[in-house]
Amino acid sequence: MSQNSGAGVLRYTAFSADPAGGNPAGVVLDASGLDDAAMLALAAELGYSESAFLTGTGSPDARPPAAREYTIRYFSPKAEIPFCGHATVATALALAERDGPGDLVFHTVAGAVPVTVAREGTELRATLTSVEPYITDITPDDLTEALAALRWPAADLDPALPPRISYAGARHLVLAAATRERLSDLDYDFARLETLMHRLDLATLQLVWRASPTVFHVRDPFPVGGVVEDPATGAAAAAFGAYARTLGLVPDTATLTLHQGEDMGRPGTLTVELRAGDARVRVGGTGTRITA
Template identity: 75%
Template sequence: MTDVLRYTAFSDDPDGGNPAGVVLDASGLDEAAMLGIAAELGYSETAFLTAPPEGLGGEDGRAFTVRYFSPKTEVPFCGHATVATAVALGERIGPGELLFATQAGPVPVSVVRTDEGGLRATLTSVQPQVEEVEPADLDEALAALDWPAADLDPALPPRIAYAGARHLVLGAATRARLADLAYDFARLEVLMRRLDLITVQLVHRAADLVFHVRDPFPVGGVVEDPATGAAAAAFGAYARELGLVPADAVLTLHQGEDMGRPGVLTVELRAGDPRVRVGGAGTRIA
């Protein structure tokens, strides 16, 4: 029987953050089995670990190949499952540096012990990209969300951002607009599949470096992702590309509050380094 661990990421409370499945030894599983486990578990993603590829550097036992499956499909990269997996490994082999070989590329992860005795993991993204959104695609996204264009924040222009997975970033002018999320699941899924999007990153700016976010995830078979590390990394790249924040900055993203699973994601930008660092706490779910 496959041992499936359950961890939450971006919270030190098992009832907060985003739950993920973690399979530390998936060497005997094929893709169909991994998808079946992820579907049965029902979390937005489950991570499956196998030996690292040749040349990655797994001699110290701290490098792994990681694949991520939602209940509906495999995704190239998942931030919250990365954090959850790193915390699970930290409990077993100790804090320190890890290296994950993902379909998006190598992802280093640092695990440290907090003053409270828990564990916190910070991933470093692959090279990010930001691109324009076609007007017709934006119109279709707004129609699927049932958002009037007037509800968008003009200071947060729509873009597609990538830091391991593609996300459509849309700015909400008010917190109330962000809180009122009732969308056409099938219609948004069709658009997202055509644009190769993993989530739609809905954002409201609460302060210079503080944001509230929500992430519809219909392509994964999930209405909403409670805390989305890959989208947080993409958003960090977006905010830097558009000059919304300083080149050196630490952003705080609050997610999951509207779902009753509050989590906090820390997004670090460093001048001269295009990669984005996303960190947060994690803990096991009994």
């Protein structure tokens, strides 16, 4: 492992133009020489919630490779995951700084994820388009166990935003707090929640508080990845956009703003775009390279 440590590894934060904000990710633009064990070990050494590895160029299917298409894999410090939004944004920004902005396609375990990188003033902004999302119910017993692991009384939930499991590349349990104070008080049973999440195949919990019709504050416990909390979670933001639209909480065409990381001291902003007639969800944000 040590021979690969640091070689070709970039560090970016996503969903903030400040290196001290948003969600940091490791990015390896050429991981073709790394096997699974090496990628996992490197992700563990970096210690970020996820790191991204480009393992090839072009489409993995039989058609001729298209320009600026890549096969990408994501590893937390504990395991490979099918899709990661913030590491996708970080990788797209790294490629844009190297090759210029424009359109990209990342072929993930979850499916093809188009990303557009555009320059806005002095900043680069990346917007990903999720795979097709879906929403499922959570059983009363599983909800009771989730609340027990969080140490949240059921009375602290917002009845206007019912619990659901939402998928847009990875599965997330959406739970809405009735107050900002409830959201800010996060002190959960790590092992108990991790066990439940493995059983339900959840990537994170998307804990939300609705500040206005289109503005939300969110937090994402991530014990299955080996970290207490994820600072800015693009995959969960995409899943939440699908959740909000499916339940009629927002119009079919809407732009939502998600604030995440404030309670961790790493504030970030995620923009969620919904378009009528297109089930997929777009999640965008800025980012920057971490140089120290």
